[in-house]
Amino acid sequence: MFVQANLFNEKTQSKNEFLFENFRLEYPGVKRGFKTEFEYFKKKNKNWTEVLPILQQNLIRQKRERSNLKYKGRFVPEWKHLKTYLGNQSWEETFKDQEEEQARQWNEKNIQTHKPLQPLPVPEEVADKEELQRTLKNLIRKYR
Numbered sequence: 329m330f331v332q333a334n335l336f337n338e339k340t341q342s343k344n345e346f347l348f349e350n351f352r353l354e355y356p357g358v359k360r361g362f363k364t365e366f367e368y369f370k371k372k373n374k375n376w377t378e379v380l381p382i383l384q385q386n387l388i389r390q391k392r393e394r395s396n397l398k399y400k401g402r403f404v405p406e407w408k409h410l411k412t413y414l415g416n417q418s419w420e421e422t423f424k425d426q427e428e429e430q431a432r433q434w435n436e437k438n439i440q441t442h443k444p445l446q447p448l449p450v451p452e453e454v455a456d457k458e459e460l461q462r463t464l465k466n467l468i469r470k471y472r
Contacts, residue, residue, distance in 0.1 A: 351383045357407030369414045386419040
């Protein structure tokens with residue numbers, strides 16, 4: 329799904345501009361012009377040269393995650409404006425469904441190593457309060 333804005337031309341644009349323009353064109357939300365967005369991206373992200381190569385990959389991942397959530401009937405918010413996406417570093421976001429799945433898998437793995445809890449047996453009849461207390465203390469000692 330790599331959109332190619334135009335053929336890379338060393339005379340008119342740098343490799344970084346080319347990468348950003350391809351990302352910007354693929355972004356589904358509201359966006360402004362190339363120069364405005366690129367300058368804003370560089371201003372808001374000190375390490376922009378390191379981030380730039382992963383923008384396209386993360387956008388594709390987020391599109392796939394959103395599509396899966398929609399397919400499952402889950403709520404998916406509208407895409408942010410590109411300026412907001414870049415300013416909030418939203419390429420780092422993962423959607424809740426994926427986080428819930430990871431938590432569920434962790435729980436399944438770790439719960440299997442523990443013994444399941446057994447219900448305490450309840451005495452049928454207890455004559456007095458003191459006998460009930462003794463019986464409960466014995467049961468607690470037995471099941472610790």
